[in-house]
Amino acid sequence: MTEKQKIISVVGPTASGKTRLAVELAKIFDGEIISADSMQIYTGMQIATAKPDKDEMQGIPHHLMDFLPPDKSYSVAMFTDDAKGCISDIASRGKLPILAGGTGLYVDSLLQNIKFSEEERDEELSRRLWIQYEENGIEYLIQKLLEIDPPSYERLKEGKNPKRIIRAIEFYYTTGKTITEQNEMSRLEQSPYDAIKIGLGFTDREKLYDRINLRVDIMLEKGLLEEVRQVLGSELSQTSVKAIGYKELAPYFSGENSLDECIQKLKRETRRYAKRQLTWFKRDKEINWLYVDEEPDFETLLGKAVQIIKGRLYG
RNA sequence: GGCGACAUAGCCAAGUGGUAAGGCACGAGUCUGCAAAACUCUGAUGCGGCGGUUCAAAUCCGCCUGUCGCCU
Numbered sequence: 001m002t003e004k005q006k007i008i009s010v011v012g013p014t015a016s017g018k019t020r021l022a023v024e025l026a027k028i029f030d031g032e033i034i035s036a037d038s039m040q041i042y043t044g045m046q047i048a049t050a051k052p053d054k055d056e057m058q059g060i061p062h063h064l065m066d067f068l069p070p071d072k073s074y075s076v077a078m079f080t081d082d083a084k085g086c087i088s089d090i091a092s093r094g095k096l097p098i099l100a101g102g103t104g105l106y107v108d109s110l111l112q113n114i115k116f117s118e119e120e121r122d123e124e125l126s127r128r129l130w131i132q133y134e135e136n137g138i139e140y141l142i143q144k145l146l147e148i149d150p151p152s153y154e155r156l157k158e159g160k161n162p163k164r165i166i167r168a169i170e171f172y173y174t175t176g177k178t179i180t181e182q183n184e185m186s187r188l189e190q191s192p193y194d195a196i197k198i199g200l201g202f203t204d205r206e207k208l209y210d211r212i213n214l215r216v217d218i219m220l221e222k223g224l225l226e227e228v229r230q231v232l233g234s235e236l237s238q239t240s241v242k243a244i245g246y247k248e249l250a251p252y253f254s255g256e257n258s259l260d261e262c263i264q265k266l267k268r269e270t271r272r273y274a275k276r277q278l279t280w281f282k283r284d285k286e287i288n289w290l291y292v293d294e295e296p297d298f299e300t301l302l303g304k305a306v307q308i309i310k311g312r313l314y315g
Numbered sequence: 316g317g318c319g320a321c322a323u324a325g326c327c328a329a330g331u332g333g334u335a336a337g338g339c340a341c342g343a344g345u346c347u348g349c350a351a352a353a354c355u356c357u358g359a360u361g362c363g364g365c366g367g368u369u370c371a372a373a374u375c376c377g378c379c380u381g382u383c384g385c386c387u
Contacts, residue, residue, distance in 0.1 A: 014351075039351055049351080077348045105350050114347055121348055159345060161354040167347090183347060237349085244351045268340075273351050279344065 004194035005091055008309060010100040011107055011281050012200030013274035015211045016292055017301075019052045021200065022100035024302050026060040029098075029309065032090045034083055035065040036101030036110070039243045042070045044234070047219050047227045048245025063090075071235040077116035079106045087193070099195070104280035113191035117182055122174040129166040141165050149178035196312045198305050199287035201278070207293040212270050216263065219245075229253065244269050 008031065010022045022033050035041070039049045043066055046053075051066060063086045068074060083099070083106075090097045101107060108114075133141055138160050145165055146153040152168045168179040175182070202208040228249045241247065248266040251257035257265075281287060288308050295301040 037351085038349090073349065075348045076350075079348095103350065105346075105352095109347065112347095116348055119348095126349095159355055161345075163349085163353040164346075171348090179347080186347060239349050239352090242349065242352055269351080272340090275342090276351090280346080280350090283346095 005087060005192055006096065006313060007087065007111075007193050007195050008096065008098045009107060009111060009195045009197045010098065010200070011104070011197065011287065012102065013202075013208060013277040013281075014050070014102050014270060015215050015274065016200035016202070016208065017298070018100050018102065018200055019050070019056060020298070021198070021302065021305060022098050023052070023056065023058050023060050025305060025309065026096075026098050027058065028306060029096045029313070030094075031096035031098040032061040032063065033098050033100055034063045034086045034090070036079070036083070036099050036103050036106045037065070038074065038079075038103040038106060038239065040065045040101075041068045041074055042066070042240050042243070043068065044070055045227070045231060045240065045243060045246075047222050047224045048231075048243060050215065050219070070231065070240040071237050073237040073239045075239070076105055076109050076114075079103075080110045080114065080116065083110045102277050104277060108284070111191060111193055111195045112187070113189055113193070115186045115189060117171075117175055117177075117185075119175045122170055125173060126166060126170050129169055130162070133162050133166065138162055138165070141169065144169055148172045149180055151180040152178065155180075195286070196309050197284065197287040198308065199281055199284075199289040201289045201291050202293050203291045204293055205275075208274060209271050212274060213267050216267050216270065220263070225249070244273060 008025060008029070010018050010025070012018050025031060026033055037049070039045060040051045041064060042049070045051070046066075052062070064079070064082055087097045099107060099110070109116075129141065141162065142153065142157050142160075142165060145156065145168055149168060149172060156165050156168065171177070171179045171182060224245065228246050231246050232250055232253060236246075245266060248269055249262050252259045252262040290301055290304055292301065295304070
């Protein structure tokens with residue numbers, strides 16, 4: 001079998017410095033960046049998503065960023081398709097693909113080569129199931145799941161997560177297969193990628209939270225309010241409405257809450273998001289963690305990352 | 316200085332004599348087509364302090380402390 005495609009993956013919570021590290025690594029290793037971020041894909045959502053500007057990109061090509069209008073939905077399946085295409089394209093030009101982003105599900109699905117089924121989602125059925133959930137409660141759906149797919153019933157009954165349970169039921173009715181079968185099928189093909197994973201972490205969580213709070217203040221100075229005003233005035237998809245920044249500031253524009261209250265909310269939601277990201281990435285034992293608050297400066301951090309990568313790239 | 320109200324977990328807060336609801340935050344975790352999503356778990360031997368009444372007090376009484384309001 002042919003050698004696997006080498007790829008660098010930079011992960012970490014929001015505001016940990018992934019963007020900067022990825023750009024510097026791209027300069028050193030002659031790479032191009034593929035963003036694995038479910039919100040930076042959207043055009044017009046620049047400040048709140050902390051999308052790098054021309055200056056920060058330093059001439060390094062960034063793929064899967066800033067290409068989709070906010071009224072369009074997006075999903076993991078689309079991401080893995082798009083990203084695979086990007087990787088082939090970058091590699092064919094002799095460059096090194098560098099995946100950088102905080103959307104853990106996107107990163108893992110791509111690197112593990114998860115195969116999503118061909119069938120499209122059935123939004124209508126999904127909506128009907130949500131209505132049933134709201135009317136009859138979660139137990140009703142859990143029972144339904146027991147009838148069609150006992151293994152996933154066992155797996156999902158404790159969590160009581162309507163979203164996961166509804167998807168399992170929806171999947172069965174749209175494809176005739178159970179989500180359990182699909183999950184097995186999705187892992188049959190080995191991943192064509194050999195990822196060198198760098199994680200940006202913090203020994204002291206408070207340090208990360210300080211950075212998040214500060215970054216929100218900087219966003220406000222950069223004109224976040226004007227951006228929010230514009231985005232809130234346009235059509236948003238199911239995916240883009242979820243972006244942190246816009247919904248938190250909305251009550252300020254509608255007069256329901258003071259600006260200060262909204263800013264506090266925005267900071268808190270961003271901190272909570274960072275915590276969830278950490279929980280996600282912690283599970284991956286292949287990640288080489290570098291602790292931002294333990295390094296004297298960025299150069300040292302970069303140096304360590306370069307060492308790790310060199311060892312794997314040429315070792 | 317006088318009068319009154321209030322004082323319950325990090326914050327908000329229910330509870331008016333029978334053995335401390337709930338929400339938020341924090342922390343931990345789950346995760347296969349909306350993932351910046353959705354969801355799960357988790358906190359007070361104690362209710363400002365000290366006495367008193369009672370079989371029993373966060374709940375009633377007194378004093379003290381603090382906060383707020385009104386009056387002078």
